[in-house]
Amino acid sequence: MICALGSAVCFGTASVLQAVAARAVAPGSGSGVDTALLMRALRQWRYLAGLALDALGFALELFALRHLPLYAVGAALAASLAVTAVVASWMLRVRLSGVEWAAVGVVCGGLAMLGLASGAEGAETGSLALRLGTLGVAAGVLGLGALAGRLPGRARAAALGLGAGIGFGVVEVAVRLTDDISPGALVTDPAAYAVLLGGGAAFLLLTSALQRGSVTAATAGMVIGETVGPALVGVVWLGDRTRPGLAPLAVAGFFLAVLGALALARFGEAPVVEEPGP
Template sequence: MIIGLLTAVAASVCYGTGSVLQAVGSRKSARREAAAASTTGVTQHGGPSLSSTAKAAVTWEFMVGTILDFIGFGLGALAARLLPLFLSQTVISANLVITAVLSIKLLGIRLTRPEWTSIAVVCSALVLLATAAGPEGGGNTPISTHWWLLAASVLLIGGGILIVRLLGGRAAILAGLLSGLGFGALGVGVRVLNGVDPFHLSSFLGDPALYAILVAGIGGMYLHTVALQIGSVNGATAALVVGETVVPGILGVLWLGDASRPGFAWVAILGFLVAVAGAVAVAWFGSPEPEYGSVTAGDAERDAATATEGDPAPGDGSAHPPTDRDGAAESQTRSLSGNRTSSS
């Protein structure tokens, strides 16, 4: 139990740090495209194009954040094998707290009293969960359920990509929910994966759950990246938390046999509900976001610094006005006091 908890906490730290770095890289990419007045960065419906997402992914901040996401993925997968899903997924979702704290230093965001209160609530709820959690259930399930998991993952991610491209900026909350569900499916897939203990290569490679993990994990990271580009509102992050914790937690109890310690069921339920509510509150009480497409004081300072280095001045007719995506990227960093990705 202790090893599992430490592993889940380490995964949460990796995901939280990665989210902040990915937001920094995504904002930098959006600002570059805005300065170049790029017309290829969005789809006809206002959503980010694949090329725009790829450009965000090649900034060094985003790449380091992605590496941390992969490390967090491995640690989260191990935690899902060692702990009940309602505990492992909830601890991992506490990366919102890590992100909020790191945002103070890396993004210059000042946390409000409701945010600090929400963080304290999450930490208290995790203590309740750790106290009440019993041994994890078994992962032995019919192979047909693994196929259903793969089909659900493909439908979830494929449909999510299509919907986001059609709805554009209006899909921020939906992108957060679908990425969270993808990470939840990943956690379930890791739990039921065959050929792991003991390791058996043919069973491992032949299990549909393995491919459900890949589809849900990669697709969830993509949708998370898109949410960062869109400038998802705080509610998108709240939706991610719900998708990542509630669904796999319920499946773990009903399908995989996860349970609490005898007599501690009410403590586990209370801790789970309070943890989710606290994580949603961390996202919801994030620093106020500027209006979509607006220019913040930080933008003005950076633009002034750029102008002094020889770039065209704002009034000489050659500078380009800020685009919605630039304001959206800045907006996302304001909401990162409750922001993931990836991951697990």
């Protein structure tokens, strides 16, 4: 659980840096899958620093996924919005309202409840059909991004955010399914390809969502996509359970953490503070 929370700290801080960098580059083509926009963002040092934190957060997430149920890890990752809000209030001098500070507290309380109620990860390794399914969903994320780029305003941001969340959720599930990390096994494992395709597609869609559109709508879609789906897969197909008698506490903690994150959705992109003119 410490690794899962450390991952949230890394992702939450990275989003502040990446958001500032994404807004500093020229607008993209309007497509939800805009590789040119991502390449321009990669020229910004803040974006690269954010990617370094993302890499560290991903390493911590990998360890957490090996020891915790998917619902616990997903809720912890959604809590990165609380980290982003706090970091933005410090680095960018963004003022948090009383409701938003309360939401940060709700997220922390929900995660504490999850930590107390979570059992060990399920013993199921997942069928070949489930592995192929994750790869198919990862490919579908790219299609969703292409369609989302044609939608207007708020609908486009919500669709891009949801697609990015589904991509990150695919990564969570696929990492859990990848039990043999030897080179020979990875080459023949569809889940390994799902990690690469799902993660890459999610980054493309998220960068486009950060650069334009309603931040709140995009982030809300992302939080739902990366938490609900993996949690259901873990419980239904992979055998994730809670400690005996603590299922209600886990359910309450999960929904509190997710709802608190949704209340902080505007911090999916930390506001950029403009420098005053002469």
